[in-house]
Amino acid sequence: MAVVAPLSDAVADLVADGDTIALEGFTHLIPFAAGHEVIRQGRSDLTLVRMTPDLLYDQMIGMGVASGVVFSYGGNPGVGSLHRFRDAIENGWPRPLEVEEHSHAGMANRYVAAAAGLPFAVMRGYLGTDLIAHTRAREIECPFSGEKLVAVPALDLDVAIVHAQEADREGNVQLWGIPGVQKEAVLGARRSLVTVERLVEKLEPRPGGVVIPGWAIDAVAEAPGGSEPSYSLGITERDNDFYKFWDGLSRDRDDFRAWMGEHVIDGAAA
8 A cells, every 4th residue: 555755755765776767757747856856865877767758857867867768759849859868878978878769669568568467568560670679679470370570578667656646645546638658657666656746535536537546556745746847737737938948958068967956956846
């Protein structure tokens, strides 16, 4: 059963150096507050996993948190490149970064396999591309039809962190909007943390709502505005200007470090 705890305590208890960790969210519900707490607590050598790394992973990579990234797309959505991510790949700053790039379908299938407790997922894809040569995906043959297929290994996650709109006092979580792979990430990880906009006495079912039961979660932390500058549908709005601001700021190492020191390391929200 999930424990309701302060965010700093939850991160301290659940995230360790060297972990493989997914901070998931697709378009909205991106767990910025939790990621910033990971940075503040000085975690290092993390392998960051996410379908769509954007500004949060740019910040974590630029602060030297990550030694590797497993992903299927990386960019500043609607704006352009992730300049700290690029600097790490191209120049090894602030440290060299190993990358493993998949398709969206490949990453989604890897999450699903982990959530189901299976060693791999089978899919049609990757054949005829160089993804097999550059990942751990393998060509296999269907034992029934002889069709050539591809197996992608389940993600081996130490920790999953997601953001949601609300949780009740027992740690049951509900999110709505674009669901992404938050549920699969939590179910497939050894340890999990969910930050929420609010705690409520009782979850009220919503059309399209996804409920993650408290028994699948280690800790829930209340973090109002915890997805900003992304958004939590129905509660907060996306800060489009910040995404454009980040494109300019993050191009310069010194400007980036100064901004992170003032707005993240000192505890202020982005």
